[in-house]
Amino acid sequence: MAINVLIFEDNQNLRFSIETMLAWNADFNLLKAMPDANTVEETLVSYQPDVILMDIDMPGTNGINALKKIRATNRYVHVIMLTVFEDETNIFEAICAGANGYILKKNFDQIPTAIMDVMAGGAPMTSSIAKKVLSFIPKKNENHKQTLELLTARETEILEYVIKGFSYKMIANELNISVETIRSHIKKIYKKLHVNSATEAIYKYNQG
Incomplete structure (x- = not known):
């Protein structure tokens, strides 16, 4: 399509x-x-x-x-x-x-x-x-742990792949799950971090 x-x-x-x-x-x-x-x-x-x-x-x-x-x-x-x-x-x-x-x-x-x-x-x-x-992405500070606590282990794992530049399809292949499951996790990550995009999520993750 x-x-x-x-x-x-x-x-x-x-x-x-x-x-x-x-x-x-x-x-x-x-x-x-x-x-x-x-x-x-x-x-x-x-x-x-x-x-x-x-x-x-x-x-x-x-x-x-x-x-x-x-x-x-x-x-x-x-x-x-x-x-x-x-x-x-x-x-x-x-x-x-x-x-x-x-x-x-x-x-x-x-x-x-x-x-x-x-x-x-x-x-x-x-x-x-x-x-x-x-x-201009800041280094992780003392609040980084608080940001991590908002996310599950799987969500943190997926976000770290995003930071490395992996696409949804690449992440799905690495974790042996479907692309739709990745999309579902990403939506939850965005909601928890109060962001709208991958770049914002990366910034928020690194900023803590």
């Missing part, structure tokens, strides 16, 4: 390039490509996407505020941020708002792979962004 994708991108040329790239790939069903996110809540309800590609810098409602609106009503739709920004502030705000991935626009050719990765439970990021994310 094709993955339903919704795009919010104000750069017309880039938006058209992404539309064309996805249109030629049978794995994806492009629902709509929007030049802004001013009606993001209504659009989300109308189209029910699996994955959203969200530009950060847009007129009116910017991508991070749009993401916050999405997470207020939908914790599970996958959102990949598209941006020219590599600064820590935008990365941190996007992750805290519930982004599932972070791709630089200059690497837009990575989008199909990123979509497949996020649907498999990964947290796709351009390599330069991933390095910055690792740099």
Whole structure:
């Protein structure tokens, strides 16, 4: 079954390039490509996407505020941020708002792979962004034990695989359980840690 994708991108040329790239790939069903996110809540309800590609810098409602609106009503739709920004502030705000991935626009050719990765439970990021994310994840502190106590042994085991970059399918193979069981555990982990994405869960786990 094709993955339903919704795009919010104000750069017309880039938006058209992404539309064309996805249109030629049978794995994806492009629902709509929007030049802004001013009606993001209504659009989300109308189209029910699996994955959203969200530009950060847009007129009116910017991508991070749009993401916050999405997470207020939908914790599970996958959102990949598209941006020219590599600064820590935008990365941190996007992750805290519930982004599932972070791709630089200059690497837009990575989008199909990123979509497949996020649907498999990964947290796709351009390599330069991933390095910055690792740099601001704090080391475990004295409260780390309290965070661990919220999770069962199995949930902790699964989260540690997520931190290593394993997809849901890879974790399922390692633990010899179904992907659906992994998804069930991940939902419980998110609920216990009060987070919406793998990147948030990793941050919370390391922060304690």
